[in-house]
Amino acid sequence: MNVHSTKALAGIRVLDLTSVIMGPVCTQILADYGAQVVKVEPPEGDVMRHAGAKIAPQMGAMFLHANEGKRSVVLDLKKEGDLVTLQKMLPSFDVLIHNVRPQAMRRLGLDEGSVxxxxxxxxxxxxxxxxQGGPYEQRAAFDDIIQAQVGLADLFARQSGGEPAYVPTLVADRVTGLTAAHATLAALYRRRETGEGETVRISMFETMAALVLGDHLGGASFEPSQGPMGYSRLLTRHRRPYRTLDGHIAVVVYNDKHWRSFFEAIGQSDAFEADPRFQTAAVRAENYDFIYGRLAEILAMRTTFEWLELLEAADIPCSPVNKVEDLLGDPQLRATGFFDERDVRDGRRVRRIASRFRSPTAQSSRGIPAPVLGQDTADLVPRL
Known part of the structure; x- marks a missing residue:
């Protein structure tokens, strides 16, 4: 049997009018599941073609890692002829995905009703x-703005007592892209059952508000309120990599077994038995600052290597605090084939990020590199 034909979305065609990160993350997942994704780009290309390191013009690293497995056609939708061409292409596709503001799509005649x-x-x-329907609906959104609006940046300040900060990755774009992908999959399943099309709307602000409030709605989950918002275990100032004698270590001493094993490992079982604040989840929940503060004091007494040996032997979750550069040689990633390194054009090598999943029906399209701008225009755009 042809492996490609077993992919879950084999035969599904996606017209991809997205750019930057949020939309391309969604459509790359669909490509991984076997859909043919046709990325429509303006003559200057997706702006992310210029982002990050590159070994060829318009093939920046950020673009490469969000657009593998796709095909690229160039159409200038500001020109009537190219817009008409796109409209003629529409009936051959199962899905249209865009991240253009709705008012711009209406001006192009590519709003929901027209399509x-x-x-x-x-x-x-x-x-x-x-x-749509709220006072912000016409605003442009960027990852940093969304992180600030949903309280994520402030949570850093609340935890540390310092300044607000952004997560140094495009978390809002990527989480929203993942959300859009599974919403699209659900809509495709429904269409297979009913034959009906539908409109799926996903927004960054609401998606990220749900993500943050899932942890931090707290006492405001009830009316009247039953206490402050915020999950105290995540907000204690001691929830961070712990300092050791020669660096830092990540440790999660979480459940009853972990705490008992930790005190046994350091030869202080009596201290555990004598202090009820460590012994049950209910009591620990009232004393996170104390128990994790005490953990910080103890971890500062040995080297990182000594703690890793001791904690791993006690089956307590722990890790060195890696730099992103350390991931290139990580033994787990290497053993599982996470990186795909191969020769590309002009004899140069590209390191690709391999599949996020393992399933016979969801084999990654990552063997197909991100497309050169417009490389498929002649094959896929009908001549008028």
Whole structure:
């Protein structure tokens, strides 16, 4: 049997009008599941083609890692002829995905109603910064802005007593892209059952607000409120990599077994038995600052290597505090084939990030490199 034909989305065609990170993360997942994703780019290309290190023009690292397995066509939708061409292409696709602001899509005649008139059963997937119907709906959204708006940046300040900070990765874009991918999969499943198209709308602000509040809604989960917002275990100032004699270590001493094993490992079982604040989850929940503060004091007494040996032997979750450079030689990633390194154009090598999943029906498309700008235009765009 042809391996490709067993992929879950084999035969599904996706018209990809997304750019930057949020939309391309979604459509790359669909490509991984076997969909043919046709990325429509303006003549200057997706702006992310210029982001990050590169060995060829318009093939920056950020673009490469969000657009593998796709095909690229160039259409200038500001020109009537190219817009008409796109409209003629629509009936041959199952899904249209865009992250263009809705008012711009209306001006182009590519809003939901106009597209549905051309292809009633198409799935119309709209990714925006903010959900429609609210006062922010016409605003442009960027990852940093969303992190600030949903309280994520402030949580760093609340925990440390310092300044607000951003997570140094595009977490809002990527989480929203993942959310959009599984929403699209659900819509495809429904269409297979009913034959009906539908519109799927996903917004960064609401997606990330749900992510943050899932942990931190706290007492405001109830009316009247039953206490402050914020999950105290995540907000204690001691929830951070712990200092050791010669560096730092990540340790999670979490459940009853972990705490008992930790005190046994350091030869202080009597101290554990004598202090109820360590012994049960209910009591620990009232004393996170104390118990993790005490943990910090103890961990400062030995080297990182000594702690790793001791804690691993006691089956307590721990890790060195890696730099991102350390991941290149990580034995787990190497053993599982996480990186795919191969020769590409001009004899140069590219390191690709391998599949996020392992399943016979969801084999990664990562063997297919990200497309050169417009490389598939002649093959995929109909001549008028």
């Amino acid at each position: 549905r008139a051309l292809h009633p059963s198409i799935l119309y997937v709209e990714l925006t910064g903010y959900a």
